[in-house]
Amino acid sequence: MFPTGQGGFIMHMLMVGLLAGTAFADAGLVEPSEDAMRAAFATDLSDGVQAILAYVEEAAGPRAVVRIREAGTDTFTITAFRKSECRAGPDGHVCSFAVEVDTVAGPIARSIEGRFFVGPCGLTYDHGA
Helix, strand or coil, X not given: CCCCXXXXXXXXXHHHHHHHHHHHHHHCXXXXXXXXXXXXXXXXXXXXXXXXXXXXXXXXXXHHHHHHHHHCCCCCEEEEEEEEEEEEECCEEEEEEEEEEEECCEEEEEEEEEEEEEECCEXXXXXXX
């Protein structure tokens, strides 16, 4: 398919890079699905909880984290997620959605807008849109 020798190898690698770059560039142009948005939001929320637990452990010690876990205040379940609308931007899509999160203190329902973009681990949510 490609000429042999070092020049052919270099051409082959350039073509592979070009095709891969095009594929990843197009991934950011496609509007995210509701399921993908829900998963990205859940990951962001979970990462936030873990960051808070790390801070509490540093500030108040491991026993404070144990008390949080025993109380169940570090757990949540997304019980409802509904995508409203998205608009393409230079760095992904800014999307609005309604979410209900069940916590030990009761359900929390909010309408939120945030940015979704393709990151190194897939679709990522950024609440600072």
